[in-house]
Each structure stands twice: as C-alpha cells, then as structure tokens.
Amino acid sequence: MEWVDEFPSFQIEGHWFYSWNNGSNKILLGIGGGHYVPRHMDIVLKDGVWVGHLLSGYSLPMEDPGQSKTKLNTEAVRGTWREAIKVSFEATKSAFPGGEVLAHLDHKSFKSWQRNVVTTFLVEQNIKIGKASDFS
Template sequence: MVTLVVATSADPASIGPASSLLAMPGWHPGPSLQDAASYTNKEVRLIKLDKRLVVENHLDKRWEEATGETVDDVVFLSKHVASSNRPALTIHPIGTPHLREGEALTAGGKPGWAAPPNPRIGPWFRLLKNIANSHNLVPEFGVTLEATHHGPEINSPTMFVEIGSTEEYWKRQDAAQAIALLVWEGLGLGERIAVGNWSRDNDRNKILLGIGGGHYVPRHMDIVQKDGVWVGHMLPGYSLLMEDPREAKSPTNSAVVGGTWREIIRVAFETTKLAFPGGEVLAHLDHKSLKGWQRNAIIRFLTEQNIKIGKPSDFCPC
C-alpha cells in the first residue's frame, strides 16, 4: 500500500513544495506514469505532472495499472485562489456532489460525486497549524480547512493541500517549505511516526460530517482543531441545493423540500463512512447558518436515514 503525493509543474504552489520535499533525504527515481516522472521514499510515491490537477482523473487506478502497487490514499499539492487575496494554507476533501447532470465541469469531478475524504485531513490540519506557527507564517498566513469542492475524479481517500491566494504567495519559498515539512512529517518520512493513520480499532471512532456554513467552515473547524478529532466531508450551505417550501406553499418537512440536497448529504455520508472503516460518522450542523426550514428538513432527513447528529463534545476524546 502506497501514498501518492501529486504535483504539477503547471502550478507554482504545487511544484514549489514538491521540490522542497524532494530536497529532503531518502528519495529515489521511480517508475514513469505516462511520461510523468515519479520518486519513491519508503511507502510514498511523488508524481510530477504537467497539467492542471483537477483534470487528472483516476490517478490511483492509473498508478496501480502501471506499477501493480495498491494506492492507500492520495495528497494533491496545489494553489488556492480566493477573492480576498489573503495568504492562506488550506486543506480540504474533494468532490462535486452538488453538480447536476449537464452542468459544466469547470473544476473537474463529475455530477453527484465525491471522493472518500483522506482520514489525515483533521490531524494534518492541526499539524499544519503547528508548523505554520513555528515557522512564523502566522498571522500573515491563515491556516484553514475548506469545504468539499472540485475534482479530479478519483476513488481513493484524497485531500488537497494548498497555498493561497495570489501568485506572490504561490511562489513563497517559506510557504513551500512548510507544506513540504507537513508531508514529510505527516507521512512519517523522517524519524517520527506518521500522522493521521486511521485504524478500525481506533478508540476515537467518531468522525465529523460537516453540514452547513460557509466555504471556510468556521464552526466545524472550531471542533476539528482540537486534538483527536477526525473529519470527513464538509458541505457548505451553498452546495445544499434546497428549494424554499414557502414559495411552493407546502408544509416544511424533508419530503417536500425540493432540490438535490438529500443526495448530496447521502453521497458525503457514504464516502466518509467508506474512508473510516469501523468508525461512526456523525453529522455536525452549523445551525446558525441554516434557515429554520432548512434545519428542520435536514434533521428530519438525517433521522430517517439513521444518521446521528453530534454535539461538539461528541467528537473530542479529550
């Protein structure tokens, strides 16, 4: 079982951390993947591509077919773009469950799809905060989770680790070094034990499925920043496509609130469950961000699906 770390020369915030990582000891040339170079270090395989990452579909399957190695999980190194232009280091799961058939795939993926979230997301977010603080990147850089979004289509547990939010920061060597150190320590390439390896025997077996909130999921993140918390998909309010029943003059319950929101939640729940075998996935609602009719419909639907709703204290083993 190997971990794929994927970078592209088309993105300075991707190739920068990859170059810093390859400057660390223990790397050796690996097999090529359709003319893309790779490098090996213990159970890690770093692949250097030359296209946009969001269109590189099924990299896990392509690697397995080319090498015979089974892919355990995938980490993409990428740039982050935000209208605020604020410098940031971000981590997030991927998927486009809110897209409908026929909609343009401007950022990869496919309608109604989400990849299993990489179990390392929560532990690596906390590790990244520590690294950013120790390297004096904070407060200039924000360290944040993001909601589930974009492609590429893939079936292995996956996450994106990003530097934002403008070209000036994408090229920052200190940010690249911090991301390289995150991968180095997180995957146990140095002397320390890898961070964020999930086990079905883990006694901290509750996983947060975030529902509601903005793109940077602040209320979910408040919980995930505590030691020992595991996190799966995080669905922002804008991705929950719900039709206001007041416009249809219908009673407010999950059976009549139209839209594709049920399937979006179901896909996020099932893929999170797949990523954490033996764990218990609990929904965490950002109540303040949801309107009353939305909150009522979601709670009713979760109850119908036997998906438990967790309080902040349910996720923290401390």
C-alpha cells in the same frame, strides 16, 4: 510560484494521522456554513477527530417551499441537498470502516425551516447528529 505556507496542511495531516493511530473513531460530517466552514474547523482541530466531508451551505441547494414551512417533510423541499448528504455519509462510512460518523450542523448558517428539514432527514437516514462537545 511555490506554496509558502505549508504549516496548516501539515498540521492537519499530522493531526489526522496521529488521531487515527491512537484508536479514535469519531469522524466528522460537517453540514452547512460558509466556504471555509469555521465552526466545523474548530472541531477538526481537536484531538481524536477525523474528517469525512465538509458540506458548506452552498453545496446543499434547497428550493424554498413557500408559505407552508411549519410542517415540512423532507420530500417537500426540492433540490439536491438530500443526495449530497446521503452520498457524503456513505462515502465517509466506507472510507472509515468501524468509525462513528457524526453529522455536525452549523445551526447559524441555516434558516429554521432548513435546519428542521435537514435534521429530520438525518434522523430518517439513521445518521447520528453530534454537538461540538460530542467530538471531545
């Protein structure tokens, strides 16, 4: 069976090519969200934005630390989420030399303790966090 709907991938491919050749240097590292990461895709479709990685929420396993969620440090939350973010950031940085990698969090997809610990980890790793408006 032949793939019939080629337009979306062509549009995105063309969009990326056009943006990179126009000197844009903003690269999205999307963190959180569902399978199709709609909040990150809204940013992807803007002019001047490249995509490094899109890490949906299920690709960031975190073990619930239980009752003591108020003052969590990144080491208190077990799981492979730290490695997933770090490796994705490093690979994105390597693939886009000279680019500005900005992490964008899908805030609504995280519980507050998860959002806080991810944000703390990004700051510890010197990974810039961007809002949707930072990609315009």
